[in-house]
Amino acid sequence: MGEQDYVVQCHGLERTYHDDGIPVHALAGVDLEVERGDFVSLAGPSGSGKSTLLNCIGGLDRPTGGRVVVGGVDLASLSATELADVRLRRVGFVFQSYNLIPVLSARENVEFIMQLQGIPAAERHRDAMEMLDSLGIGELADRRPGELSGGQQQRVAVARAIVSKPVLLLADEPSANLDSHTTEELLQLLADINQDRGMTIITATHDPAVMAFARRRIRLVDGLIVSDQRDQDAED
């Protein structure tokens, strides 16, 4: 498989924090390659390094050793401004607490990323509405986050994350604030996005339900990958 087929490549990735002067190795040399169109779950106990790995891949955290390449771009060589540009154009984020902008409507929240990208108003309006419709929340387009349920907010967050067609969607504990029924709906949505749009998805989660939806399940313990399982169906 050629390098261009990998959306994410991590080599010897290390991230060390200092807690009262004591070094804590959140990542202790992770090697990982994620293929285009894959759906990966990072699992592990608290402190295992799954969120840190997700943040390093998303350019939100800087590794203290090793390399991360996302969509062919080596993040280690980028300035803060360039990293922000990578996050804006190449990576979509879905956060645990939705993190929508409270003063904007659902449609405006979805359009916001495109506004930052400088996409013309008519185009972004059309794309945002199409995206909300495709996620089944088109009729809620003019409501603000405070007027939406948790599941609806998370759908808006997903719409915002994928509307500008990033190469990678990162979801950090996306089901943490959702009930089981809404979690099921969200996971089905992510699976559809992965299958229908071919979007690469990486989630960090404790939730077995989320892991069950992923085609590749990676388990971390103490900053190292201890297992990497792929669905047999997918392999076939």
Added chain:
Amino acid sequence: MRTSVPIKVLAQLGWRNLWRHRRRNIMLMGAIVLAVGFVLLANSLLRGWQAQMLDTVVANLPGHVKVLAPGYRDDPSIQRGFQLPADYQPDLPGVDSWTSRVRVPGVILSERDTRGVQLVGVDPQRELAISFLADVELEGEFLQDSEDRRVLIGAGLAEQLETSVGRRIVLMTQGSDGRNREAGFRVAGVYRASSSGLEKVFVFTGRRVLQDLLDSEAVTELSIRLVENGQRAMARDLLQRQFAAQEASTWDELEPMAASMYKFADTAMLIWFSIMMAALAFGLVNTLVTAVMERTRELGMLRAIGMQPGVVLLQVVMESLMVVSLGVLMGIGMGMLAVYSLSDGIDLSEWTAGIEGYYMSSVLVPVLLPYDIFRITVLSLLFGLLASIFPAWRAVRVEPLDAMRR
């Protein structure tokens, strides 16, 4: 690919955030409105004082520019006079009015008392156009012409001399030959001026009459009132060329204390503005920092999804400027209303004795200049901008990851 700064998005976000924390922003705007309103009102009152000061000083006989013989200011006698052609007309741009005078120290005697005074020989019609005599309350009659042999005295002096309209007094002074001269005059009128000092000092009679008494054809001063105070230096320079043997001076050179006070009014405006704005800036910075801290998570998220640090900074600055701009505009409106409501002036007559030394009259009328409105608006916005930089810097320092963990 670099992202352009999405001003429209930021403006939209800023405007909505303004209403998101309505109560806090209304209180902040209220503070700005009060500060700017009071600054504008205080500024207008100080400008009013300045205008009064200038009017008073110019009207108290200097004019905007004056020509005197060398040495006259140290030894004001008719020997220090100069000749002015009978058909003289000032060859200057921007002249409002002018007059020539004979002004010498003398003594006035009534049957009751004797006082040292300034004897001023005037052309009455010209004098009315240039000096404080136009604004006095007069009991009796004004002088008719430069050959009127009667005198005008102030009410304060009349009281001291225990004399009144129609009574006779005697004026004594030194003639052009250095010998004492005296003559009897009848009191034509008693004037009441804005300052009791003026009433006790100046005794007016016809210019020709005083010249006859002094046995001289000379005048001691040429006084010119200009349309614009700002033209005085240019007028002085022109007069100096035309009267090379004499000394031309502006009112601020002749009245340095008044000039200092005039300048002090400018400084006072700046000091008052700075105090109000510094107090406001503390409140502003505090409130804006609180606003940023409250939104740490949101700002972190904006950074996480790709908003550039500079754009975050711009957003906080823009939001702050929206609050400040609204406050400043309303403050200017409130200040203008306050000035308008005081357009008849503030009655200070109870403190007349105390304020005379500050060249003020008994009614202080605020003066609102477009330049001051512009200056206060621009400086207030600048203060607002400066006050927003620290909170904006705090916002930029928010690490997306740290913010999102909160």
